[in-house]
Every structure is written in C-alpha cells, then in structure tokens.
Amino acid sequence: MTLPAHDASEGRPDRPRPISQPLVRLARGTVSGDAVSTAQRLLGALLVHEDGLGRRVGRIVETEAYAGPDDRASHARAGRTARTSIMFGPPGHAYVYLVYGLHHCLNVVCAEDGEAAAVLIRAVEPLEGVERMRAARGRAGTDPDRLAAGPARTCQAFGIDRTFDGIDLLSDDRLWLAAPAAGWRPAAIVSGPRVGVDYAGPDWSDRPWRFGLADSRALSRPFPVGR
DNA sequence: CGAATGATACCCT
DNA sequence: GGGTATCATTCGG
DSSP states (O other), rough: OOOOOOOTTSSSOOOOOOOOSOBBBBOGGGGGHHHHHHHTTTTTTTEEEEEETTTEEEEEEEEEEOOTOOTTTGGGGGGSSSTGGGGSSSTTTEEEEETTHHHHEEHHHHHHHHEEEEEEEEEEEEOOOOHHHHHHHSSOOOOOOHHHHHHHHHHHHHTTTTTTTOOOOTTTEEEEEEOOOOTOOOOOOEOOOOOOOTGHHHHHHTTTOEEEEEEEEESSSSOOOOO
C-alpha cells in the first residue's frame, strides 16, 4: 500500500484538528462590556452545538459590533420591539433573526450600560463535526474553511434558527460558547467597516466595527486593505 | 448582477 | 387593522 507523494492538502496545514482538551464555558465577563470591545474579545472563542447526533465546534474568526439605539445600523435603533427585546436583556444570550426572508444570523448580546448591544458572529472556522456541517449546508463546497464563512452560513452549518433566539449561550447545553483552548493565542486583529449597513449613513457605516483574525482563511470576505 | 423569500416596522385608513 | 418598503445574505448565471 503506497501513499501518494502529494494530496489535496499539500501546502496547507492539516485542518481542522480535533479538539484535544475538554471545552470550558466562556466566562460571563467576556460579554459584559460594550459591543466594540466584546466583538474583539469574542474572536478566538469557540461556538459549540451539541445534540444526540454529535458535536459541532468552530472558532469565531470574524465579528461585528452593534451598539445601542443610537447606532443607526443596529436593530436596536427602533427601540425595544418584540423582535429586538432580547438585545435589551442580559449579556450572553443569543439574538437570532431572519434576514432577507431566507437566512438566519446569530448575535451574542453584550452589556453596554444596560442599553441594547450585540455582536454579530460573521464567520467561524470549523474544528469538529465538519461532516455534519457539510450535510447541514447542503450543496456547498468541500473546503472546511468556507462552510461557515458568513453569518448565515454559520447558522446553516451549525443548525441555528429562530428557535435558538433568547437562549443563554453561557449556560445552554445545546448551543454554547467555550473559551479558546489553553495555549491558543490570538493572531493580529484586523478591522474594517461593517458589511451591508450603508442604509445607516456614513457616520455609522464607515466605523471600523467589523473585526477578524488576520491570519484566518475562514473570513466571510477580505478586509479592505489598511491605509 | 439579480432572484429568492418572509418577518417586521411603519405609515395610512 | 391592512398595505408595503426594506432587509446585519447567499448562490448561480
């Protein structure tokens, strides 16, 4: 039996790697600050979905900050409504909404002076349960790095829909957040304008409130080159 | 580049 | 109450 000299993973480190250590829940303090700092702190944290069929785990590599009602790009701009009431609640809870009538997006509510604020999970790097993610994504490419490279793709890959709206991501058993593996160190963080919020006007859409891990191949799209 | 697709916020009877 | 413009996206041509 011979091994090919080269295979499809040539030139790429083997990814995803299995999780070797037990997962530890993320501390409430991680999401207890304002949206901008929380968005940066959540980079590297792990998103975990567990059910009877197994476990899906991925590393958060891209986020966006949405501040309180003053933020014209935030759903909180309309004040407290039936849809956004979760945003006005305690930090660590999931705010899941349907966008464009087709796609779900997952946010982590954070705390900002009791105002509504949240962090949109824009991209996740799959680490475990990749086959399950592929199945959940239907006809998508086979590259693990693209399976959750987008806010709606993340929800598809992890089976997240509005039934998860309002759950506590720091105590729930089905969908929860875990701390980065011990020894994991964040790469440089890059930032850029938030995606798809031009309607908010330049004062808000130009703010560099989108954050990503600079070396990640699982970003939803490139960050504009710095200048 | 445009379609898909439905909840929602907002304005008007 | 009812009509409707809008949308924190994705995929295929």
